Amino acid sequence: MADLAHEQTMDLGHPEHESTGVDNRKLGMWAFLSSEFLFFGALISNYLLYSNRPGFAGVYPSEIYDIPFTSVSSFVLLMSSLTMVLAHNALSRNDQGGTRTWLFATAALGSVFLGGQVFEFTEFITLHDMKLTTNPAASAFYLLTGFHGTHVAIGVIMLLSLWGISRRQGELSEKHGMNLELVGLYWHFVDIIWIVIFTVVYLLSVPPV
């Protein structure tokens, strides 16, 4: 996943006449992202299967959601897409300082989101006694949001790497410009998955009647 971002365009003497005209790495990233739909689709389906199946022991996730809190953290993640695209835009104008600032802002917003998730999980476990092992609905909730959080965390690591490279070298070279674009694609993708999760898992989910 992250490795895709590090592979360079091959220039091995091909007259690339029959190519799609899209950079190899970018094409690879989009192919990978399209397969991620199947990954998150399985996790969301798993949650939908169990979220309001009656008769489980313990609380259901949808009984204890803190919608105002999650709305704020969703908003934070949504706005990190704005800062990400501003970083990309700054680099295209060769505004290296701006790139660094916006990269850091994106990583910071991502971290705030992750912090919110840690807080949410802790509250669910300590205040409401809803653990991974409580019932299948709780298991499905933690698996889905946990894997999404893992994706965000990987994104934050990649953003901070780019930020670090930029600080060390004073600029991001053309090669890293493509890396920034790839990290950006990944980041926005993680964001749109959260758009779906926020609506389907948080706003629309109800406990069994």
Added chain:
Amino acid sequence: MSVDEHTPHHPTPAQYWKIAVVLAVLTALEVALYYIHKALELGNFNSILLILLAALKFVIVVGFYMHLRYEKPTLNRFFTAGFILAASLYTIVLTALGVVTIRGG
């Protein structure tokens, strides 16, 4: 391939900010709907509205922030294929497991 090559078609920072405002408003609408849909007696229409709002946000982020609007159609096809495949396969699975129910008949 450098970043600048296709930049001229891309939105300007000011436009990115405007898009963010639209996204923020849509999110506010979603949350508001969550609280007032019972008072408005929307019933199932609430779910449809919420899904539409989410779809709108989804499309805006993909189209403008991921620049899919400005890319070659190949990428669009990849992305759409993955999305449609996932949506249809899991709909069938959830139907078979009795989560999604087919009305009538």
Added chain:
Amino acid sequence: MTATAERPTTTIFRRPSSTTGIWSWLTTVDHKRIGIMYGYAAFFFFLIGGIEALLLRIQLAQANSEFLTAGAYNALFTMHGTTMIFLFVMPASAAFMNYLLPLLIGARDVAFPRLNALSWWIFFFGAIFLYSTFFFGTSAAPVGVDGVGGIDGNLAAGGGPGSFNFLADSPDGGWFGYQPNAGPLYSSGTAMDYWALGLQIIGLASLVSSVNFVVTVLNLRAKGMRLLRMPVFAWMTTVTSFLLLFSLPIIAVALFMVTFDRQFGSLFFAASNGGDPILWQHLFWLFGHPEVYILILPAMGIVSEILPTFSRKPLFGYSAVVFAGAAIAFLGFGVWAHHMFASGITPVAQAAFGLATMTIAIPTGIKIFNWLGTMWMGRIHLDTPMLFAIGFVAMFTIGGLSGVTHAVVPSDWQQTDTYYIVAHFHYVLFGGAIFGLFGGLYYWFPKISGRTMNETLGKVHFWLMMLGFNLTFAPMHWLGLQGMVRRTWKYAPETGLEPWNVAVTIGAFIIALSVLIFMFNWFTSRRRGRPSGLDPWDARTVEWMTPNPTPEYNFAVPPVVTRLDHFWHLKYDQDAEGRAARKADADEIIARIEHEQLNPAAPIHLPNPSYFPLVAALGLPTMFYGIIYHDALWAKALIGVGAIITLAALIGWGMEPLEEPHEGHEDHELDEELELAPGDGHDG
């Protein structure tokens, strides 16, 4: 011809630079070497899986046999299936794809050479991880059978977690790991964790290579190599890659769910707590059915290359074959529940999936008729590759027909979990995939060795294998219809199943003999086989337009393709009656190509070898060992160590350029001229 060793400026470590010896293999990013390593690893596991099958057959050759305990039997059939599918047929197909895809489309390597090496090493360590269960794994004895006697007799003394039983202490939940049977309650011990996490690693390897191949096909084709001029094997590689791309994430989630259930106490499949075991079946077969086509489509591609070559005719209905392959893949996503007709899914679902399954017969039939049409009126040369290809068509058709009988739901209810099913999928996967792969090995052997394999031994291999194969798997149809249950450990003499079981076991040993002959042939021919020259088979496609064995750079002059079967059309014209007639100067054309490709006008710079794929891949099994024993402190440390290894390797990877800057400015300019030479008409 690679860039020579230079001290890199960007990393603290010296880059690997050897071109021979063990280090050159450990650090290679050459798609051909990676393909060869995939091939040998796959063949090794073919032998292991074969030995497992032979042990199973010895047990079943006699009624009430005491040769194996129930626990050992369960472990052996689980590992036989898992090995043959994930550690043999998939990597063997990957070997062909790696070695051939760039050659078939006229490229010098895949799009991401280091990522390609990463896939291979992930696969390699994943396979070792999975098989380490034999040494480290534990498994409880099956409930309800007396485990007396057997070569693994100490199982009788209790077995189960804590004691060490080489055979019985390995995964025993079947290759499709049905829940909750393979869950924490009924498969205690760590063996099934090795299975789930091992498959997770191996799946990641396939996912990485599928991205790589898709990009390679879309972006690296030589000039003129339009999509519909690609050889069928390149097409089937593409289709298979898309199948992998979209099906692997599903099994990844399913395997994570199993791991969480077993390791962290989640309740996804725990029926007693409201979990739904049928969800596992859906997720597994959502992946598992496309997987079936992942196994067979590459072999279909190989056969589609061999049949035209040895019939001296173009492939009949090229575009129909290509589209049929794509259609099989597409439909293959919509038929998974036909594996679940006996699982209590609704009648509507049964009817829908039954009908959907039948539609697959249409594109498959199209392919079979096209292969027959290719041979019809051809000048058929019955060399060994052709024998295997014809064997493939015949055996696969039998397997396909018994497959159609499963699409009929009431009939399937009778057949589910009997030997009839075992017969069916061995006809398509052995008679299909393995025959195709062997045909491919004989056909492309000259590309890796510069020699051809011994024809006599090849024909003996084919006929013995054909005989052994049919003796093994044809009687299974009858055994199944007589009611012999799949995965049965023992049967009573009164059932009358013994005679055919004896025949099956004899057949299995004949197959083993034929494989030994193949191995002898392979290793002797590598050294002493007849030199093949550039074009041993009068071939049609561009992978033969470069000398054998393939030079490291593939093509000094990348081909400029003008039509389908480009190489053939360089050698042949139409005569007055419209028949193909070899050009008078065909041999000179071949000699000229060989000379051109052997003598590059300037040095060709290839991607440098790298340590990082190997190291990055090493981190994964390290982490996963930690997960299995996560309660212990050392295991938690191991997770951290694995994560650090992978992260550090990826950072090193990111800092390391694909190609080192070349020495000398003049050299560089020459290089650029060479690169531009074939592309003087950049019309992008």
